[in-house]
Amino acid sequence: MMTGPFAPPPRLLMGPGPITADPRVLRAMSAQLIGQYDPAMTECMNEVMALYRAVFRSANEQTFLVDGTSRAGIEAALVSLLEPGDRVLVPVFGRFGHLLVEIARRCGADVHVIDVEWGRVFEPEQIAAAVRSVRPKVLAVVHGDTATTMAQPLADLASAVGDSDALLYCDATATLGGNDFATDGWGIDVVSAGLQKCLGGPSGSAPITISPRAAEVITARRRIEAGLRDIGDDEPARPPIASNYLDLAQIMEYWGPRRLNHHTEATSMLYAARECARLLLDEGLDAAVARHALHGRAMVAGVQALGLQVFGDQRHRMANVVAVHIPDGVPGEQARAALLADFGIEIGTSFGPLHGRVWRIGTMGYNARHDAVLMTLAALEQVLRAYGTNPLPGGGVAAAKEVYG
Numbered sequence: 302m303m304t305g306p307f308a309p310p311p312r313l314l315m316g317p318g319p320i321t322a323d324p325r326v327l328r329a330m331s332a333q334l335i336g337q338y339d340p341a342m343t344e345c346m347n348e349v350m351a352l353y354r355a356v357f358r359s360a361n362e363q364t365f366l367v368d369g370t371s372r373a374g375i376e377a378a379l380v381s382l383l384e385p386g387d388r389v390l391v392p393v394f395g396r397f398g399h400l401l402v403e404i405a406r407r408c409g410a411d412v413h414v415i416d417v418e419w420g421r422v423f424e425p426e427q428i429a430a431a432v433r434s435v436r437p438k439v440l441a442v443v444h445g446d447t448a449t450t451m452a453q454p455l456a457d458l459a460s461a462v463g464d465s466d467a468l469l470y471c472d473a474t475a476t477l478g479g480n481d482f483a484t485d486g487w488g489i490d491v492v493s494a495g496l497q498k499c500l501g502g503p504s505g506s507a508p509i510t511i512s513p514r515a516a517e518v519i520t521a522r523r524r525i526e527a528g529l530r531d532i533g534d535d536e537p538a539r540p541p542i543a544s545n546y547l548d549l550a551q552i553m554e555y556w557g558p559r560r561l562n563h564h565t566e567a568t569s570m571l572y573a574a575r576e577c578a579r580l581l582l583d584e585g586l587d588a589a590v591a592r593h594a595l596h597g598r599a600m601v602a603g604v605q606a607l608g609l610q611v612f613g614d615q616r617h618r619m620a621n622v623v624a625v626h627i628p629d630g631v632p633g634e635q636a637r638a639a640l641l642a643d644f645g646i647e648i649g650t651s652f653g654p655l656h657g658r659v660w661r662i663g664t665m666g667y668n669a670r671h672d673a674v675l676m677t678l679a680a681l682e683q684v685l686r687a688y689g690t691n692p693l694p695g696g697g698v699a700a701a702k703e704v705y706g
């Protein structure tokens with residue numbers, strides 16, 4: 302069967318991510334490929350490392366991209382840090398905490414979990430107490446969990462860990478670039494992310510940064526593939542990393558001066574990641590955080606004016622996503638489908654205990670913009686009315702405009 306070129310319909314992606322990519326990123330991705338060991342490629346990779354040190358606010362030499370979606374970054378971090386039997390502590394406050402647990406278990410780790418109800422975050426002392434009792438090798442935590450829209454405060458995490466020596470891992474996929482984040486300032490050892498949220502790109506590349514202390518732990522497990530081994534590439538002191546593709550010890554050598562052959566670079570994604578970082582740094586990290594805060598506030602004011610009730614502890618909501626209770630009597634999935642069919646606007650459904658109870662609406666990356674917020678609110682008002690609620694005419698747009706001043 303012959304099919305034509307794929308022509309995606311025009312959409313405004315206002316869910317919890319992915320979001321509409323910034324056109325600058327799409328243009329960067331259309332550049333021609335170059336060879337893996339072309340000096341221009343090496344220069345591009347070194348630039349990407351430097352750009353992401355700034356994005357992560359870190360001096361870590363080991364800052365680069367894992368080729369794959371955000372989940373590849375998480376899995377690379379955990380499989381490279383955790384040996385079978387190692388203790389890991391995961392504070393779970395949403396779906397992505399459960400993902401960390403799932404991945405750590407598959408690494409053969411001895412996984413300890415603390416929970417809070419979805420819609421809340423942990424007090425630093427709750428985490429500190431768990432660290433004291435578990436004494437984990439790794440404390441693995443999500444920063445912003447898009448499943449609940451909550452962001453766990455992390456600034457005090459290092460002091461919560463105290464003198465326990467635990468390595469801190471953080472999944473900042475959903476928050477990086479749109480919420481304050483300070484890898485070195487907060488004492489976090491390993492952070493991984495993705496492009497498809499506040500960074501305004503497509504999914505498929507996972508920026509990661511690794512502290513010297515964590516890099517040492519990983520390097521002790523380095524086993525170079527037989528076909529590439531050189532003098533000095535001895536068997537590792539510690540059990541080798543169970544994954545080959547996500548083996549950070551080899552990937553560090555691939556991005557480092559040795560340029561060890563590992564995978565074939567996902568060159569178009571490298572271009573995308575480079576442009577995402579350039580966009581963010583051109584704007585300025587603080588300005589981007591302020592922009593996400595402003596448009597997030599406008600969206601919240603707008604949905605509340607439409608009569609929707611926001612979900613979760615608002616003091617700890619991520620700037621870039623809000624969850625709203627689906628009003629009684631409104632068929633959530635049909636209403637979402639109508640928003641897509643009639644207005645080309647996508648908002649998110651939800652998972653687990655929130656499935657069928659809330660919609661999730663994002664304002665992030667390229668779509669943290671006045672027009673995107675106002676159009677979404679105007680369209681949502683029409684859909685809500687069509688399904689029998691009685692929102693104040695023009696109320697959502699007016700409330701958002703008031704926030705804009």
Ligand SMILES: Cc1ncc(COP(=O)(O)O)c(C=O)c1O
Pocket residue numbers: 317318370371372373397443445446447448472473474475495504505
């Ligand atoms: C907090 C968080 N972590 C991880 C992921 C997984 O990312 P990916 O689908 O790119 O693998 C997501 C995706 O929504 C996320 O929000």
